[in-house]
Each structure stands twice: as C-alpha cells, then as structure tokens.
Amino acid sequence: MSTLYNRTKTIQAIVIHHMGDGKQPNIPIAQRWNPYNYEYPEYDFGVEFDGIIRQGRPLTVQGAHCISDKPPYSHKGDQWWNKNSIGIGLAGDFTKYPMPQAQFNGLVKLVKDLMKQYNLTLDNIYPHGQTTYTDCPGCTYSKVPALKGMWNYDDFEKAVNNKLNTTIQSINNNQGDDNVNYAVLGFSLNDLGACMLVSQKYGNCAIYFRNTDKTFNQDCLKANTLFVVGGSTVGHKNEKLLSGKEAKDTLQAVVNIL
Numbered sequence: 001m002s003t004l005y006n007r008t009k010t011i012q013a014i015v016i017h018h019m020g021d022g023k024q025p026n027i028p029i030a031q032r033w034n035p036y037n038y039e040y041p042e043y044d045f046g047v048e049f050d051g052i053i054r055q056g057r058p059l060t061v062q063g064a065h066c067i068s069d070k071p072p073y074s075h076k077g078d079q080w081w082n083k084n085s086i087g088i089g090l091a092g093d094f095t096k097y098p099m100p101q102a103q104f105n106g107l108v109k110l111v112k113d114l115m116k117q118y119n120l121t122l123d124n125i126y127p128h129g130q131t132t133y134t135d136c137p138g139c140t141y142s143k144v145p146a147l148k149g150m151w152n153y154d155d156f157e158k159a160v161n162n163k164l165n166t167t168i169q170s171i172n173n174n175q176g177d178d179n180v181n182y183a184v185l186g187f188s189l190n191d192l193g194a195c196m197l198v199s200q201k202y203g204n205c206a207i208y209f210r211n212t213d214k215t216f217n218q219d220c221l222k223a224n225t226l227f228v229v230g231g232s233t234v235g236h237k238n239e240k241l242l243s244g245k246e247a248k249d250t251l252q253a254v255v256n257i258l
Helices: 080-082 103-119 153-161 189-201 218-222 245-254
Strands: 014-018 045-047 053-055 085-090 126-127 180-186 206-209 225-228 238-241
Touching: 014 080, 014 103, 045 103, 053 189, 080 085, 085 103, 103 153, 126 153, 180 189, 180 218, 189 206, 189 225, 189 245, 206 218, 218 225, 238 245
Parallel strands: 014 085, 014 126, 045 085, 180 206, 180 225, 225 238
Antiparallel strands: 045 053
16 A cells, blocks of 8 residues: 655655656557556656646655665665655657657646746756666766667756746737636646646646645636636636546546546
C-alpha cells in the first residue's frame, strides 16, 4: 500500500523521466506505466506522444519515481526526491526514438504550469539522469555530458524560459481578455489531467486553479463559458460544473462531455 504523504505542501522540484521501455512514443501510457500493477503508477503525470497529459500518482501519497544515488543530489537522502518532488513520465524511449513536437510542447506547458503553482524556477527542474546514474530521460544536456539521447534538454529549458510562449494559465484566443469564449477552473492539481482534456477540446483555453484558501484568479469569470472541474459552483452565469467526490469521479464527469 502506498504511504500517505501530502507532497502538495513540500514540492521543491520536478524530475523528468521517459518510460525507457524500448517502445515508440505512440504506445499509450496506460499500456506502459505501472507494469507491476501497484496501487498507483510510478509517475505523478504522464505526457502522451500527442501532448495529452495523463494524471498518475496522486500528490497525497509519497512518490515512487526517483531514488537518488548520485552526489551531490543523493546527500539529501535517497527518498528525499520521492517526498519533495513531482515525477513526470514521457511516453517513449528516447534513447531509440525521437520525441514528437506535440509531446515536447505538452511537456513544456505542463512544467510551466507546475512551476507557477509551486513557485519553482528552472533550477528546480531536473532530468532524471542529473540526480541518478541513468540515461533517463534519453536526452542530451550541456550540464550533464554523460546523458545521451534523441532530444535536447537545453532546448526544453529555453522553451520553458521563453516568456513569449503561451501557457495553460494564460488566456490567449486572439479575442482579448474581455471576450474569452471558454476557460477552465480546476479545484487542485489532482484535477490537472481532467482540466487539460477540457482545455484541449475547447481550443486550448486557459486553465486556472483554486488556491488553498479556495480563492481564485477572477480573470476566469470573464469567459463566456466557465468549466468548473472539481469542487463546488462559483456562480458564473454560464457555468458547467464537472465535479465528483474524488478526482477519478471528476475525471469521469469530464469524459462524459467529450
């Protein structure tokens, strides 16, 4: 059974992995993660070949994606990373196959959003092979010359740092902030996968999240239609409430409208 541990209060880093299973990126994540059928997958989020984000291990239990054995990162303790970081798993084995552009873009969007949620910088984002002796996530990286693979982590850092790139927190449908067709308001990051599904169906519209005190960015109320994913109503004049008792129930409510 997974160890209860509320990482939402302790997140200090993000570690990026690939599945590294010898398979091409277009094999669905559902067929590749959690091979031993544990209670939860090893990764907290997954990125499919087409950029779709999958929700994996809840952040209310201890992680299972990174045991560091590489100084100086191992000095924190081998389980520090599983208690204080988010693990993102990319569908694919990038020691053998190139990463699709859509997947790269999905990874950039997800990391930018998580950085904003947890007040992180690029200094807090690591390829797995920086913290552990492994070739995961199958990339090259100027700071870790031993890493080899078929995508460039330096390019990823540049994309994340590009302030001109849109993020899933930014309303940008070329209509102006006062005339936005759709927006999504998520209850917490446990609902990110469900929020991404709604956003992608409605033109990659903006996603917002409630704060821990249940307040939220009022800009989302400018949308003509607001999808509230998880939690209770916020009283928008044209609100679509997609909510359940647990994250999996909320996800099912979202799937029902797709």
